[in-house]
Amino acid sequence: MNESINLKPGQINGETGIWEMVIGLEIHAQILSKSKLFSGASASFGAEANSNVSLVDAAMPGMLPVINEFCVEQAVKTGLALNAKINNVSIFDRKNYFYADLPQGYQISQFTKPIVGEGEIIIDLDDGLQTTIGIERLHLEQDAGKSLHDQHPSKSYIDLNRTGVALMEIVSKPDIRSPQEAGAYVKKIRSILRYVGACDGNMEEGSLRADCNVSVRKSGEEFGTRCEIKNLNSVRFIIQAIQSEAERQVEILEDGGKINQETRLFDTSTGETRSMRSKEDAHDYRYFPDPDLLPLEFSDSWVQKIRETLPELPDLLKKRLVTDFSITPYDASILVEEKDYVDFYEKAANGKDGKLTANWMITELFGALKKENISLSNSPISPENLGQLIALISDGTISGKIAKDVFAEMMISKKSPSDIVKEKGLEQVSDDTEILKLIDKVISENEDKVKDYLCGKDKLFGFFVGQVMKLSQGKANPGIVNKLLKEKLK
Amino acid sequence: MSNKESIVDIPTVNKIARLSRLNIPEASKQNLTNDLNNILGFVAQLEEVNTSDVKPLASVTGHKLPLRSDKVTDGNIEDLVLKNAPESSSGFFVVPKVIE
Numbered sequence: 001m002n003e004s005i006n007l008k009p010g011q012i013n014g015e016t017g018i019w020e021m022v023i024g025l026e027i028h029a030q031i032l033s034k035s036k037l038f039s040g041a042s043a044s045f046g047a048e049a050n051s052n053v054s055l056v057d058a059a060m061p062g063m064l065p066v067i068n069e070f071c072v073e074q075a076v077k078t079g080l081a082l083n084a085k086i087n088n089v090s091i092f093d094r095k096n097y098f099y100a101d102l103p104q105g106y107q108i109s110q111f112t113k114p115i116v117g118e119g120e121i122i123i124d125l126d127d128g129l130q131t132t133i134g135i136e137r138l139h140l141e142q143d144a145g146k147s148l149h150d151q152h153p154s155k156s157y158i159d160l161n162r163t164g165v166a167l168m169e170i171v172s173k174p175d176i177r178s179p180q181e182a183g184a185y186v187k188k189i190r191s192i193l194r195y196v197g198a199c200d201g202n203m204e205e206g207s208l209r210a211d212c213n214v215s216v217r218k219s220g221e222e223f224g225t226r227c228e229i230k231n232l233n234s235v236r237f238i239i240q241a242i243q244s245e246a247e248r249q250v251e252i253l254e255d256g257g258k259i260n261q262e263t264r265l266f267d268t269s270t271g272e273t274r275s276m277r278s279k280e281d282a283h284d285y286r287y288f289p290d291p292d293l294l295p296l297e298f299s300d301s302w303v304q305k306i307r308e309t310l311p312e313l314p315d316l317l318k319k320r321l322v323t324d325f326s327i328t329p330y331d332a333s334i335l336v337e338e339k340d341y342v343d344f345y346e347k348a349a350n351g352k353d354g355k356l357t358a359n360w361m362i363t364e365l366f367g368a369l370k371k372e373n374i375s376l377s378n379s380p381i382s383p384e385n386l387g388q389l390i391a392l393i394s395d396g397t398i399s400g401k402i403a404k405d406v407f408a409e410m411m412i413s414k415k416s417p418s419d420i421v422k423e424k425g426l427e428q429v430s431d432d433t434e435i436l437k438l439i440d441k442v443i444s445e446n447e448d449k450v451k452d453y454l455c456g457k458d459k460l461f462g463f464f465v466g467q468v469m470k471l472s473q474g475k476a477n478p479g480i481v482n483k484l485l486k487e488k489l490k
Numbered sequence: 491m492s493n494k495e496s497i498v499d500i501p502t503v504n505k506i507a508r509l510s511r512l513n514i515p516e517a518s519k520q521n522l523t524n525d526l527n528n529i530l531g532f533v534a535q536l537e538e539v540n541t542s543d544v545k546p547l548a549s550v551t552g553h554k555l556p557l558r559s560d561k562v563t564d565g566n567i568e569d570l571v572l573k574n575a576p577e578s579s580s581g582f583f584v585v586p587k588v589i590e
Contacts, residue, residue: 033560040563049581050571054564058571070560098511100585148582149589158583160571284509294555 010178038065084119101145134173325354347383
């Protein structure tokens, strides 16, 4: 075994050599509709138990499902944003299983003919690289109800409010090769869904959750047997769960064992996956076309109408920011993560130095907001005020160093930077005669050091700059100080 | 009767019954097995029809799926929804503990 091997993300150095991970993701995204996929009950979150339930959702005999047009539009819109094939004819199937929170005894889903077929997206990795991940399909399906197991020692409590709420299941191809790529993939899907407006992407409330299929193999070999980790609701957990599951599989295989294809749960307290106590028939869903629902059909012109409502999507927006504002692709990829980042940036950078604005927004503003745990929409610094600060730096009114103090004051007082600069008298001193006065004072107070400098101790130059700046209380223009000092000390 | 081989046997009937949560008396199983084989045999006759030029069909009516607009038109009928529940409490259905 070679201890000094440099492992790439997603590689595991085992006893028998290097293993690589093969990962595919199924993302469940709740559609932002007012009512459910097949009934007129409300799809809102947090209502009284069983108040958002119609007789259709409760699966009373004789009730018939009628599909929600908005949900179909959102699925098509998302499919277009995923560069995917839209299927003008798709079929709803029944996926049969028994569970207390599934009153129908089946979930209406799409099995053989989903509404959206193959597509692909580009994901951005931390090192600035990009890679393409294939989309296998997107289909519409019903969510299940909610079971509470902690209300009673021997009973479960069932709330059907979520039963029948519309979900899109987005299935990736097994193209993902590391936990980091999986994280970037989820972030990108979440971002696209939020741009499109199909889903709020709120992972804490469960409106976006992922199942991860993980297997391991030696490079160039066939795919290994996979395990599915269910219901992960944060990017951090997705990354942890995949890493620990892949390590578990390598250990079993290297001990001469076999992987059982099974469903596993991620235990957030131990950081490990464990087998779900599932029955042997769990995966025998006996799908068949739902006789209550006709095939879903729509025309190319209807799809075209939806295409015209698509907003500017993150990848194109990123390219535009790089061109329009001369910022780096990396900065642009951070700014396009959320639509409101871009909106803020475009307002702030309007007519300003785009690169400087991006630096200040990403490093200073995001840093300060994160520290205070404030979202950008509640930022004490408005885009206009950030832009004004950039303008004050660019035209030399204040130095970058003073700007940081002004920024800190803006975070607290919400005042505009020009007001703060005026009130505190922080204008940068760029006037030659003013600065020369300061230089003369520093030279006369440090005659011995001046001698040393003139005899060749070049390093002392920085000391003189520092002294002049200190004397000016940081307000002297450092560029001019440098220039004038050099002339003076010839 | 079908001239095809029987494809359903008693273990298959047991499996389908388990998946469907049906309790089938031991004495009925052989009859049920025969019935299922007869039905499948009857349907299998369709295989004799040449369908190479026929598209798969999910509905025979030729109607399109009707769509409804996204409006809240239903709900707030907890009492009705819970009316047939053997047990309920503070708006919830109450069932024997089910936990993975």
